[in-house]
Amino acid sequence: MPETVLPDRLRRALLMLPLAVVLGAGPVLAAPDATALLRAAFNNWRATSSATTMTMTIHRPDWERHSTMQSWTQGTDKALVRFTDPPGDAGNATLKIGNDTWVFNPKLNQVIKLPASMLAQSWMGSDFSYDDLAKSDDVLTLYTHRIIGTGQSGGHTVYTVEAVPKPGAPVVWGKLTAQVRDDGVFLGETYFDQGMQPVRTMTVDRLSQMGGRIYPAVLTMRPVSPAGQWTRVETTQASFDISLPAYTFTRSNLQNPRN
Amino acid sequence: MNAAWSLLMALAWRNLWRNPRRAAITAIVVAAGLFSVLTLDAMMQAWAQSSRDATLELLTGSGQIHAQGWLDDPVLDHRMPAPSPELSATLNAAPIGGWASRVTVPAVIQSEYKTLPLSLMGVDPASEARISTIPDMVVEGSYLTGPDDGEIVLGRHLLERLRTQLGRRVIVMAQAADGTLAQRGFVVAGVFAGNTAIEDGYAFTGQRTVQQMLGIGSDISEIAFRVPDNGQLGAAVTSLKAAAPELDVKPWTALSPMAAAMDSAMGSYVWIWLGIVFVLMAIGIVNTQLMAVFERVREFGLLMALGMKPRLILALVCVESALLVGLGVAVGFVASAALTWGLSGGVDLGGLAQGAEYFGGSRMLYPHFDMALSLREAALIWALGVLVALWPAARAARANPVEAMSHET
Numbered sequence: 001m002p003e004t005v006l007p008d009r010l011r012r013a014l015l016m017l018p019l020a021v022v023l024g025a026g027p028v029l030a031a032p033d034a035t036a037l038l039r040a041a042f043n044n045w046r047a048t049s050s051a052t053t054m055t056m057t058i059h060r061p062d063w064e065r066h067s068t069m070q071s072w073t074q075g076t077d078k079a080l081v082r083f084t085d086p087p088g089d090a091g092n093a094t095l096k097i098g099n100d101t102w103v104f105n106p107k108l109n110q111v112i113k114l115p116a117s118m119l120a121q122s123w124m125g126s127d128f129s130y131d132d133l134a135k136s137d138d139v140l141t142l143y144t145h146r147i148i149g150t151g152q153s154g155g156h157t158v159y160t161v162e163a164v165p166k167p168g169a170p171v172v173w174g175k176l177t178a179q180v181r182d183d184g185v186f187l188g189e190t191y192f193d194q195g196m197q198p199v200r201t202m203t204v205d206r207l208s209q210m211g212g213r214i215y216p217a218v219l220t221m222r223p224v225s226p227a228g229q230w231t232r233v234e235t236t237q238a239s240f241d242i243s244l245p246a247y248t249f250t251r252s253n254l255q256n257p258r259n
Numbered sequence: 260m261n262a263a264w265s266l267l268m269a270l271a272w273r274n275l276w277r278n279p280r281r282a283a284i285t286a287i288v289v290a291a292g293l294f295s296v297l298t299l300d301a302m303m304q305a306w307a308q309s310s311r312d313a314t315l316e317l318l319t320g321s322g323q324i325h326a327q328g329w330l331d332d333p334v335l336d337h338r339m340p341a342p343s344p345e346l347s348a349t350l351n352a353a354p355i356g357g358w359a360s361r362v363t364v365p366a367v368i369q370s371e372y373k374t375l376p377l378s379l380m381g382v383d384p385a386s387e388a389r390i391s392t393i394p395d396m397v398v399e400g401s402y403l404t405g406p407d408d409g410e411i412v413l414g415r416h417l418l419e420r421l422r423t424q425l426g427r428r429v430i431v432m433a434q435a436a437d438g439t440l441a442q443r444g445f446v447v448a449g450v451f452a453g454n455t456a457i458e459d460g461y462a463f464t465g466q467r468t469v470q471q472m473l474g475i476g477s478d479i480s481e482i483a484f485r486v487p488d489n490g491q492l493g494a495a496v497t498s499l500k501a502a503a504p505e506l507d508v509k510p511w512t513a514l515s516p517m518a519a520a521m522d523s524a525m526g527s528y529v530w531i532w533l534g535i536v537f538v539l540m541a542i543g544i545v546n547t548q549l550m551a552v553f554e555r556v557r558e559f560g561l562l563m564a565l566g567m568k569p570r571l572i573l574a575l576v577c578v579e580s581a582l583l584v585g586l587g588v589a590v591g592f593v594a595s596a597a598l599t600w601g602l603s604g605g606v607d608l609g610g611l612a613q614g615a616e617y618f619g620g621s622r623m624l625y626p627h628f629d630m631a632l633s634l635r636e637a638a639l640i641w642a643l644g645v646l647v648a649l650w651p652a653a654r655a656a657r658a659n660p661v662e663a664m665s666h667e668t
Contacts, residue, residue: 099440115367120374170430170442172371193371194427 032182034145034161040184042137044213047240049074057232058126067124076137078249082257083124092124094133095254101130104254111255120172127200127221127231139176142169148177157182173199185214198224211238263571271578274551281547282583288543289587290594292536293640297595297633298626300529305606305626307525314518315511316392317457320358320483321492322510324499329480330507330514333378335364335436338478339506349502350484354491357389358484362469366433368413368462370421377417378461379431381469384408390485393451393463400425400449408465410448414458418450425450431462436474443472533636540640541647548580548651559655560663573649573656580648581641588641592633599628 050073058065068085082093091106101114119130131138143163151158161178165171174194179187188203200223208217215238222230247253275282315321324346326339341360342350350358362381367374384403388394393412394402402412411429413421423429428444435441445464452458470477486495492510499508512519552559559572606624 118374120369165428165444168444170432170444172369172428172430174371191371194423199371 032147032159034147034159035140037147037159037180037184038145038161038163038178039140041178041180041186042140044184045186045216046073046076046137047211047213049242049244050211050238050240051242051244052235052239053237055234055236056124056126057234059230059232061228072244072248074244074249079133080249080254081133089124093254093257094123094130095249095251096130096133097249102251102254109255111251127223127229128233132221138171139163139178142166142171143176153181153187156185158187183214186216200224205232206234208235210235211240213240267571267575267578270575271582274555274575274579275582278551281550285543285547285583286587286590289540289584289640289644290591292540293588293591293637294595294598296529296533296536296636296640297592297628298598299532300632300636301595301599301626301628302606302624303525303529304629305624307522309624311518311522313454314515315485316390317453318391318393318461318483319511319514319518320390321486321489322484322496322499322508323514324482324484324503325480325507325509327505327507330509333363333365333480335434335473335475335480338362338475338480341477341479342482343503346482346499346503346506349498350482354486354488354495356485356487357386358482359383359386359390360466360479360482361387362466362473362475362478363480364433364469364473366431366462368417368421369430369432370423370427372422373420375417375420375459377459379433379469380461380463381466382406382463383466390483393453393457396451396453397449398452400447402449402451403463403465406466407468408448409445409468410464411445412449412451412463413447414455414461415450415452416455416458417462418447420459423447431464433473435472441472441474443468529636533639537640537643540644544580544584544644545647545650547583548576548648549654551579552576552651552655555655556658556663559658560660563658563660564664569656572658573652576652576655577645577648580652581645584641584644584648588637588644592637596628596633599626602626603628 050071052071053068054071055066055068058067066086067083067089069081069083071079071081073079077096077098079096080093083089083091091104093104095102095104101119102111103114104111114130121129123130123133143165145161145163147159148162149160151160159180159182161180163176163178165173165175172194174192174196176189176191178189181187185207186204188201190201191199193199200221202219202221204216205218205220206216207214209215210217215235218232218234220230220232245258247258324339326337329337329339349355359382363378365376366379367376368379369375382403383406384394385405397412398415400412403410411431413429418424421429425447428446430442430444432440432442451463466479484495484499486492496508496510562572563569603626606626608624
């Protein structure tokens with residue numbers, strides 16, 4: 001299903017093209033379904049499975065540090081991230097399966113199961129949380145979506161989708177807004193508190209052709225406060241929709257990497 | 260004997276005022292000493308009671324019932340079923356004045372900005388109001404409306420730390436009965452103000468809401484009960500233990516050993532202070548009486564020469580001391596009683612309230628004049644005062660009439 005969404009959307013866009021020409025009204029994807037748009041962006045970003053190499057830059061007003069990591073994801077609920085550099089951090093790994101998260105620290109030689117309460121906390125000192133890391137699809141399941149704005153960028157229509165938590169959903173945010181291109185490419189996201197003040201913003205700084213798709217290769221997360229700090233993740237290599245061995249998302253692989 | 264007694268009294272009373280200024284100063288020293296002991300005692304008792312009541316009426320109650328093991332490890336596994344008919348009957352009978360069942364679990368509360376640990380407490384607001392003051396401490400919004408209430412009441416300090424506010428949504432996470440993570444969004448319905456530990460430590464919501472969230476049916480984790488007469492607490496605990504032998508019934512002294520220790524320590528402090536005050540007073544009394552005795556060496560010699568027995572001289576000086584100390588004790592007693600009664604409407608600690616809150620006390624103290632205890636302390640001071648006066652009295656009685664008559668003064 002996730003594999004077919006994008007081609008579907010493209011096919012639909014292509015089918016609409018003559019109509020758009022006839023009407024002479026530019027892009028006539030006037031009212032695409034907000035949820036479908038988000039889902040497309042999500043699937044493009046996450047695919048059915050992925051293996052990526054990333055570098056992370058944590059920037060603070062008085063220091064900056066860089067690290068390199070490898071990550072694997074499968075479906076919406078399995079993710080494994082392992083640091084490879086700097087040597088001090090190498091081997092640190094995080095495994096998420098559904099609601100359960102484990103971290104492995106080679107210095108302690110211990111696997112620790114994280115309480116879910118910590119998933120919203122900073123991951124490895126960055127501005128991302130453990131939840132962000134796992135590319136959790138909460139935004140699809142726990143929110144209602146509508147399109148609140150459209151714009152143009154590089155020949156594409158960019159939709160701004162507003163996601164409001166469903167009543168009673170265990171979500172702290174007041175709302176999220178996401179920028180998604182008409183071809184299902186994710187361009188950014190802003191988190192608002194319940195006073196509708198922005199709390200943090202994720203921007204896509206560069207799109208690259210990668211693993212057979214247009215992928216948000218450089219992502220920056222900036223909290224509104226304190227100002228002047230951000231975390232940038234740059235994906236340097238990626239392959240998608242690959243088949244991963246079954247042992248990838250196991251605690252033994254978390255502790256003793258086989259790849 | 261009676262004649263000798265009235266003679267002694269007359270002589271003693273007259274001698275007492277031979278030097279009015281000296282007598283008055285000694286009497287004032289005694290009065291001030293006793294006044295400080297009695298007033299401090301009343302304030303200490305008021306303080307102990309206030310801190311005890313503040314602790315107990317906040318959440319603890321006079322005692323609590325748990326499943327075995329809960330007090331050592333307050334997790335969901337150590338929960339208990341809703342009270343049996345037999346236990347309910349005991350809880351509803353005298354001397355228990357009110358009780359409430361609760362579901363308490365360690366939980367984590369999350370806002371947009373912060374994730375903090377606390378205890379989530381599922382309560383029935385109606386019965387909670389009978390044993391806890393927290394429903395009355397709501398300063399913003401309102402308390403819960405019923406056991407099904409799905410909103411949450413948070414402490415003021417916690418609200419600030421979470422950077423959220425009334426009407427906003429927070430997430431509470433806790434481990435459910437089946438071991439999975441239960442999480443639920445709650446709208447903040449009310450804000451209570453108490454001491455910081457309580458404000459940060461507890462969040463309140465409807466009992467059935469928590470039971471559903473955790474999947475524990477009608478199980479609860481504790482019953483808190485209140486016994487209005489502290490003297491009946493032991494009997495209440497015994498009858499509850501008989502009604503629910505499989506459960507762990509504990510009085511507040513076992514649940515809040517700190518409050519119990521404070522309570523008994525207050526009683527000891529006042530006796531220590533009494534000792535210090537007495538030493539100071541004794542110096543004053545001995546000094547005055549020795550002076551008086553030295554001044555009257557000739558007089559004592561004359562009395563003896565006229566046939567007064569040394570025993571009576573001793574008695575005379577002792578009676579003088581008893582009158583002097585007695586006068587001081589009477590003045591101190593009346594002054595302290597008057598002040599304590601005057602303050603019984605409540606003393607506002609004002610600027611000290613924050614410190615008091617830290618120790619679990621409340622901002623108002625209600626001193627109460629304990630007549631029996633005060634009389635005991637006054638009698639002790641008086642008796643000890645007379646006792647130390649034995650030394651000057653003995654010196655007076657030892658006077659040699661011949662030498663004394665030729666003494667300069």
